[in-house]
Amino acid sequence: MQETKNGSSTKELVLELRRITKSYPGVIALDGVNLAIYGNEIVGLVGENGAGKSTLMKILIGNVQPDQGSYQINGQAVRLRDPAHAIRLGVGMVFQEGSLIPNLSIMENLFLCHETEFERFGVLPKKAMREAARTALATVKVVEDLDTPVADTSPAVRQMVEIARLLWLSRLYHQKNPVLILDEPTTVLTEQERETLFSILHEITKQASIILISHRLQEIVENSDRIVVLKDGKNVTDFSSENASIPEIEHLMVGHTFSADRYRENEQIEPGKEAVIKVENLSKKQKFEPISFTVGAGEILSLVGLVGSGKEALCRCITGLEKPDSGSVTVGGKRVTAGFPSEAVRSGVGHVPVDRRNDGLALGMTVADNLNLLVLDQLKTAQLMSPIREKRNALDWIKECRIKTPSPSTLCANLSGGNQQKVVIAKWLTSQVRFLVLDHPTRGVDVGAKEEIYRLIRKLASDGVGMIVMCDTLEEDIGLCSRMLIMKDGRLVREIGCPPFRKPSPSEIIGSIV
Amino acid sequence: MRNEVTLNLRGQVPSWLASPFKTLQQWLRASGISGQLLCLLLVAVVFTAGTQGKFLSWANIQVILNLAAIPAIIAIGLHQVVVLGGIDLSVEGVVALCVVVVGLLAHNQFNSNNVGIWIVPITLALGGAAGLVNGLLNTKLKIPSFITTLGMSWVLWGLAVFVSRGQTIPLVDNPLSGLINGSVLGVPNLALVALALLTAVQLAQDRTRFGRYLYAIGGDEVLSGQAGVKVDRTKIIVFTIAGMFYGLSALFLAVKLNSAQAITGNNLLFPAITAVAVGGVALTGGIGGAKNAALGALIVTALNDGLILVDVNPYAQEAVNGVVLVIAVALTIDRKKLGFIK
Numbered sequence: 001m002q003e004t005k006n007g008s009s010t011k012e013l014v015l016e017l018r019r020i021t022k023s024y025p026g027v028i029a030l031d032g033v034n035l036a037i038y039g040n041e042i043v044g045l046v047g048e049n050g051a052g053k054s055t056l057m058k059i060l061i062g063n064v065q066p067d068q069g070s071y072q073i074n075g076q077a078v079r080l081r082d083p084a085h086a087i088r089l090g091v092g093m094v095f096q097e098g099s100l101i102p103n104l105s106i107m108e109n110l111f112l113c114h115e116t117e118f119e120r121f122g123v124l125p126k127k128a129m130r131e132a133a134r135t136a137l138a139t140v141k142v143v144e145d146l147d148t149p150v151a152d153t154s155p156a157v158r159q160m161v162e163i164a165r166l167l168w169l170s171r172l173y174h175q176k177n178p179v180l181i182l183d184e185p186t187t188v189l190t191e192q193e194r195e196t197l198f199s200i201l202h203e204i205t206k207q208a209s210i211i212l213i214s215h216r217l218q219e220i221v222e223n224s225d226r227i228v229v230l231k232d233g234k235n236v237t238d239f240s241s242e243n244a245s246i247p248e249i250e251h252l253m254v255g256h257t258f259s260a261d262r263y264r265e266n267e268q269i270e271p272g273k274e275a276v277i278k279v280e281n282l283s284k285k286q287k288f289e290p291i292s293f294t295v296g297a298g299e300i301l302s303l304v305g306l307v308g309s310g311k312e313a314l315c316r317c318i319t320g321l322e323k324p325d326s327g328s329v330t331v332g333g334k335r336v337t338a339g340f341p342s343e344a345v346r347s348g349v350g351h352v353p354v355d356r357r358n359d360g361l362a363l364g365m366t367v368a369d370n371l372n373l374l375v376l377d378q379l380k381t382a383q384l385m386s387p388i389r390e391k392r393n394a395l396d397w398i399k400e401c402r403i404k405t406p407s408p409s410t411l412c413a414n415l416s417g418g419n420q421q422k423v424v425i426a427k428w429l430t431s432q433v434r435f436l437v438l439d440h441p442t443r444g445v446d447v448g449a450k451e452e453i454y455r456l457i458r459k460l461a462s463d464g465v466g467m468i469v470m471c472d473t474l475e476e477d478i479g480l481c482s483r484m485l486i487m488k489d490g491r492l493v494r495e496i497g498c499p500p501f502r503k504p505s506p507s508e509i510i511g512s513i514v
Numbered sequence: 515m516r517n518e519v520t521l522n523l524r525g526q527v528p529s530w531l532a533s534p535f536k537t538l539q540q541w542l543r544a545s546g547i548s549g550q551l552l553c554l555l556l557v558a559v560v561f562t563a564g565t566q567g568k569f570l571s572w573a574n575i576q577v578i579l580n581l582a583a584i585p586a587i588i589a590i591g592l593h594q595v596v597v598l599g600g601i602d603l604s605v606e607g608v609v610a611l612c613v614v615v616v617g618l619l620a621h622n623q624f625n626s627n628n629v630g631i632w633i634v635p636i637t638l639a640l641g642g643a644a645g646l647v648n649g650l651l652n653t654k655l656k657i658p659s660f661i662t663t664l665g666m667s668w669v670l671w672g673l674a675v676f677v678s679r680g681q682t683i684p685l686v687d688n689p690l691s692g693l694i695n696g697s698v699l700g701v702p703n704l705a706l707v708a709l710a711l712l713t714a715v716q717l718a719q720d721r722t723r724f725g726r727y728l729y730a731i732g733g734d735e736v737l738s739g740q741a742g743v744k745v746d747r748t749k750i751i752v753f754t755i756a757g758m759f760y761g762l763s764a765l766f767l768a769v770k771l772n773s774a775q776a777i778t779g780n781n782l783l784f785p786a787i788t789a790v791a792v793g794g795v796a797l798t799g800g801i802g803g804a805k806n807a808a809l810g811a812l813i814v815t816a817l818n819d820g821l822i823l824v825d826v827n828p829y830a831q832e833a834v835n836g837v838v839l840v841i842a843v844a845l846t847i848d849r850k851k852l853g854f855i856k
Contacts, residue, residue, distance in 0.1 A: 084742050099740065103733035103800035108726055113742035115723045123721050 011038040013075070014177045014209055015060075015091065020069035022055055029055040030066070031233045039177045042201065042210045044224035044241065046217065048253055048473065052233040053213055057181055060211075061093045062086040074177075090175030092166035096183045098158055102151035106142075107133040109150055110165050114172060136168040137161070140200050155188035156197070163200075167208065180204070181211045186219060187308050198223050215306050215514050217246045229253060250510045262451070263479030267458040268500040271482055272297030276466035277349070277435040279318065282327035287313035288490040290327060295435065295466035300457065302469050302481030302498070304513060310490040311470060315437045318468070319351040320344035332434055345374070348434035352424050352441055360424040361412050368394035368408035370423050374431035393430070401426040402452055418449020425456045429463075436460060438469045442476065454480065474506040474513075486512045546802065549845075550794055550809045557813060561820030569820055576700060578812070578819050583704035584763050586811035588782060589789040590708075590715055591759025593807035594752045596790055597732045599799030600652065600659035602756050605786055607670030608644045610779030612637045612764030614674045617683030617774025624683045631689055633765065641761020642754045644670060649753030653746040659753075667783075674776040682775040685768065694769045704766060708808065711759070715804035728752065732800030788835060789814050791842040802846070814838070 015037040022030040030052045037043055047053050058064035059071070062080025071078055073089050080086050083093070100109045110133050111118070118129050133146050140160040150158055163180060170178035182201075186194045201210055201223065214220050220227060221241050229236040229252045236252045275294035283290040288310030295301050305311045316322040318329055323339030329349075330336065337343040344351075353359035361370055371394045372379060379389045394408040403422045405415055412420055421441060428436055438457065442450045457480060460467065471477040477484065478498055486494040486509070494512045496504055561569040568574060588605055595602040616637055621628040629636065644666060651662040696703045719725035727748045730738040739745045763782075768774045793810025795802030817838065821831045 083740065099737050101730045101733035101737055101741075101800075104726070104729055108729075112726065112730055112738075115726060119723065124723065124726070126721075 011040060012177070013037075014039050014073065015179050016070075016072045017056075017059070018070045018072075020056070020059060020066045020071070022059065022064065022066050029233050030059075032069075033230070033233070033235055035228060035235075037179055037209050037211065039209060040205045040207075041225040042205060042212055042223060044220035044227040045211055045213045045230065046215075046220060046227065046249060046253060047230035051230040051253070053230055054183075055233075056230070057093060057183065057211075057213070060086070060179075060181060061091055087166070087169050088173045090170045090173065090178035091181070092169065092178065093181040094159060094162045094166070094183065094185065096187070098155075098162065100150045100158055100161060103149055105147045105149055106137070106144055106153065106157075106161055107146040109161060110136060110168065114169065117172065132168075136164045139167060139204065140164045141196070154193075156190075156193040159185055159188075159197070160200070163204070167204070170208070178208045179211065180208055181213070183213045184215065185212070186214060186216060187306075194219070217249055217514055221246060221249070247507075247511070250514075251507050253510070262454070263476070264454055264458050265479065265500040265503070267462070268300075268482060269298050269461055271295075271299030271466075272464065276331065276464075277318075278330040280328050280330070282314065282317055282324050282329065284310075284313050284317055284322065284324050286490075288487065291487075291492050292327075293485060293492075295468065297464040297466055298461045299483065300461055300467045300469055300481045302471065302477040302484040303487065304470075304474065304477055304484055304509070305487035306513060308489075309487040309513075311487045312439075314487070315351075315439060315468060315470070318344070319349055319437055321351075348432060350428035350431070350433040350436040352421070352428065352436065352438045354439040354443060356417075356420055356424050361420055363413040364411065366409045366411055367398065367403065367405050367415070367423055370412055371397050371408075371427055371430060374427060397426045397430055401429070401456060416449070418452065421449070421453060422456065425453065425460070429456070429460065433465060435466045436468075438467055440470055440472055443472055474509060478503050478506065478509070484509070488513065545805075546794060547805055547809055550792070550806065550813060553792070554809070554813050554816065557816050557820060561816075561823060564820070564824045569823055572700065574819065574823070576697075576702060578816050579705040580702040581819065582812045582815035583702065583708040584766055585782075585785045585789055585815060586708040586808045587711060587759055587763050587766070588786040589793070589807040589811045590711055590804050591756040591763075592786050593790045593793070593795045593802065593804065594715070594728065595659065595756050596795050596797060597728055597799060597802060598749055598752055599732050599735065600749070601787075601797070602648065602659065602663045602753065603783060604644065604648055604663035604666040604670070604757075605760050605783045606779040606781075607667030607674070608641050608757055608760040608779075609764040609767065609782055610674035610776040611644070611670040611677070612640050612761045613768045613774045613778045614678040614683070614776055615640055616765055616768040617678065617685065620688055620768075621686045622683050622774070623686060624681075634690075637761040637765045638758045639761075641757040641759070641764065643757065645754040645757020645760075646750065648757065649750035652753065653749050671776065671779065674779070678774070678776055680776065682773050684773045688769050688772070690765070690769045691772065694766055704770075707766075712804050712808045719803045724748070724751070729800055784835070784839075785811070785814055788839045788842065791839055791846060794842075794846050796846045797843055810842075 013036060017033065017035040020030050020033045021028070033052065033056060035056065045053055055064060059066050061083045062085050063083055071080070073091065078089060080089070086092065101112065104112065107129060111129060115124055118124055118132070130146060140163050142157055142160045142164065144153060144157050150161065166178065166180055185197060189197060198219070204210065212220065212224055221244050224241050226238065227241050227244055227249065228238045229249065231253060274297055276297050278294045280292050281290040282292070291314065293301070303311045303314070313322060317324040317338070320336070320339060320341040320343055328335050329338065331347045331349055334347060336347045336349065357363060368390060372390050375393065376385065379386055379393055381389065391408055398405060398408060401422045403426065404419050412423060415423065425441070441453055441457065457467065457469070469477065469480055471480065481498050484496045484498055485492055486496070496509065498504065558570060592602050592605065616633055618625065619627050619629045619636060620633045648659070648663050648666055651657050652659045693703055698706060719728065727738070727743045730741070730743050731745055731748055735745060764779070767778050771778065789810035790807050791797065791810065792813050793802060793806035793808070795806050814835070818831060818835070821834060
C-alpha cells in the first residue's frame, strides 16, 4: 500500500517484478531489477539507451523470459508465454512503431482476432460492432470515421486506437485493473496532441495503470505519480514525482563519471585549419532545418540528439543516401552532387553504417574482397586484377588494423562483430577517404574490440580524415570528439568544444538534448 | 485529431448538386471500384463510337458476358492469393489436368467411364488438392508462392499431357451442357454463375472473420501473426479455394468445348493476372476484393472484344493487353508499402 500524488486513497498492488535478471551473451541486460505497479497510477520509467528499459518491457509483456526473478500479477505468480497471454492477464503495450495493420480500418483493427465475440451464424454483424467500436473509442476521445484505413490516420489517432484496443481487451478478459505500457508515445505527436494524450491518460487512470517511457523528462515529471530510474540494468531509485527535479533525474540517469583514458584523449589532435567538408544550409523537410558546419582535417565531430532529432537524416543526406531539399555539401573544394551514394564515395565521403551486417559489408564475400573493394583500380596489372597484389594489399591492412581472421579468404560472415567493424573501417582506410561518417561504430562490439576501434578512429584522425561520429553513449561521444553539435527537433541547438582533458561532463550536456 | 482527407467540393459544384454528388462520390470512393467503372465506361464510349453503336448492341453484350465469365471465375480465385501478398501462377496446369480428368471420367468417346453429375465434386476436389499442395509448399516449406505455383503449373501440365497421351477427348452428352450453354432472359448462365461466386466471395471478404484475416495478412503478415491471426492456415485455405475455382473453370471449359485436351489450359494465366491488376487488386497485397477481380475480367474482355470489332491486327491486340497490364500494375501498386521492402 502506498500514498500517491493525489494522496486521497491508498492503492492496491497490481503488478510486481522482483529481482529480475536477464543476460544475453556478453551483457547483463537486467540485474536484480524490482518494479511494482499500483492501481490507477502513472509510473514514469527513465534511463539512458541501453539501461535495460526495453528488456524490462519485453519481460512485462511476455516477449522475453527472465533468467531469474518472480513476476506477479494481482498477487499471483505468472509465467507469460507471449504478448497475447499478457493481454489476457491485463498487461498490454503500445509500441513505438505501432502494431496496427495499415490497410484495415479503425474498427477492423480494434477487434482483430477477437471477432468471435460478435459473430452470429458465421457472419460479423456490422451494427453491433460499430456500436462497440464507438463505445471503445469514446474512452480515448477519437471521433474518426470507423471505416478509415489506419494508414490514412494520424499517428495520434493510431496511438489512441491501440490504447482503446488494449482497454477493450482487458474488459473482455474481465481484468479490473489493466496495466498499459506506452513506449515513447509523444515522439510522433505535435504539442497539442501531446496535451490531449496526457489528459486522456489521466482520464484512463480511473480504470487502469500506465507505465510511461519517455526521453522527455519534463513530461515524465509533470504527468507521472512515481518515477523509476534504471541505469546499467539496475534500479537506481524509485520516488514520487512530487519532489522530483529534472537535473536530479538526469544525474541519476547518467550517474558516474569515468576516469581512465579509454578514448585515447592523449592522441586527440588539434584539428587542421582547412575544412575537409563544408555543409551549407543543408535541409530536409520535416527531418531537419537548414544547417551549416564544417569539419576540419583530423577533426572528430560528434553529432548528438535523440532519435528523431534529425541527425540520422542529416548524415544520410551527407552520404548521399537521401536527397536534401536545399543546401550543398562541399568536399575538398568541390561540390558533391546530392542524392547519390556513389558520388559521395567518389568525392571521398565514407560511411560506416550502424547496421554493418546489411549495409556495411558484403558478408558473403571474403575479408580480402571487402578490404579491396574501393581500391580495385590500384590492384590491376595490365588492366586485369592481380591476385597477388590483391592478397598483399589485404594482408597489409589485416596486420595494420589487427583484424583477427584466420586468412584473407575467410568469409566476413564468419568474423566476430568487432572484427567485422574493423574490416569496414579498414576498407575506408585503404581508399583516399577524406571524410567519414561513423554511425554507432561500437554498437554490439565487445570491450576489447571497442578499444581497437577507438585506436583506428584516432589513426584516421591523425591521417587527416575528418569525421562525424554518433555513438551509443554520451560518454563515448564526449570522449572521442573534439567538438560536439547537439540537435533537437531538427535544429542545431548547441555547439560544445571538447578539447582533450578538459571535456564537459555528460550531465552538463544532457539538458540540451532532452 | 481529425483526419484531413476529406474532399471539399464547394466552389466546384453548384450547391443543389453537391449533396447527392458527394454521397455518390463517397460511395464510389469507399467501394474501391470507381476507377474501374470509369475504365469500363471509357472502353464502352470509345468502341461504341468506333463501331457505330454495334459494341453496345445486346448481342455483343451477351458475347462479352459469355466470354468474361470464365476469366472472371479464375480471377476471383486467383485474386485472393494476390490479396495475401502472394501470386498464383498454377492456373494453366491445374486447368489442363482438370480438363483432361473431366474428359476421361465423364461420358466420352475414349473409354467407358461415365460418372455423370459426380464430375462436379471430382473436379472441385482435384483443383482444391492442387491448391492445397501449393499452400502447403508455400507455408510449411517456406517456398515463395511465385516458385511453388510456377513449378506446380508445369508438373500438372506434364501430368495432363501424359494422362491424355496428348490427344483430344471428345465428350458425349454431358449432363451439364444444357446448363452451361443456356441463358436466363438472355443473360448467359455462365455469367450468372460467375455473379453468384462473386457475391459469395465478396460477402465472405466483407462480413466474416476469414475475410478480416485475409486482409490483415495482406496488410502486414508479421503484425497479424502477433495479433493472433492463424497466418499459415488462412494461406492454405486461400490457395485451396483458388484451386477449386480453377477446377470449376476447367469443367466449364470442357463442357463448353464438348471436348477435353491439355492445351485447353493454355493462355488462361495472362488474362487472369491482367484482370486482377486492372480490377485494382494491388500486387503488394491487402487491397481489392472479388468485385475488383470480376470487374477487371469484364474490362479486359470488353477491351479485346472491342479491338476485334474495330478490326485491329491480332498481334497488335496482344501488345495492347501487355501495355494494359503494366499500366494497371503501375496505377494500383501500393508504393507506400514498397518503401519498406529492401
